[in-house]
Amino acid sequence: MADDTYGYEFMRAEMGQCAYEQGRIQPVAVFSVPDRRGEVSLSERIVESRIANKVANRENRERMGKTDFPGLDTSIEEAALRAIADLKAEHETAPGL
Numbered sequence: 001m002a003d004d005t006y007g008y009e010f011m012r013a014e015m016g017q018c019a020y021e022q023g024r025i026q027p028v029a030v031f032s033v034p035d036r037r038g039e040v041s042l043s044e045r046i047v048e049s050r051i052a053n054k055v056a057n058r059e060n061r062e063r064m065g066k067t068d069f070p071g072l073d074t075s076i077e078e079a080a081l082r083a084i085a086d087l088k089a090e091h092e093t094a095p096g097l
Contacts, residue, residue: 008033010076013083015091018043027087029080044084051077 009032016028019040028041042050051074058072 007035008076010080010083011039013080013087014041015087016041018046020046027084027091029084031076031080042080044081047077047080047084050074051081 011030011032013027013029015025016030017023017025018028019042021043026043028043029047030039030041032038033040054072054074054077061068061072
């Protein structure tokens with residue numbers, strides 16, 4: 001699933017370190033970012049923050065009477081959150097973890 005406006009793509013969920021919350025291993029969503037670093041890993045909290053920011057931006061644009069919302073679709077982030085939730089559920093039910 002790719003974002004046509006910014007060119008990033010949700011790749012997978014895995015256990016790793018968030019690019020912005022380093023220091024602990026946690027479930028992260030890995031995004032492909034072709035025009036920057038290749039891949040970036042974001043924690044559940046950061047992905048939720050991205051969704052909240054996009055929703056707020058969309059609401060602000062609506063109040064200003066603008067109807068074009070490039071880059072404000074949250075489907076990629078929502079897919080990432082679902083994958084993180086699935087990964088967390090796997091780790092909760094896996095024996096020995």
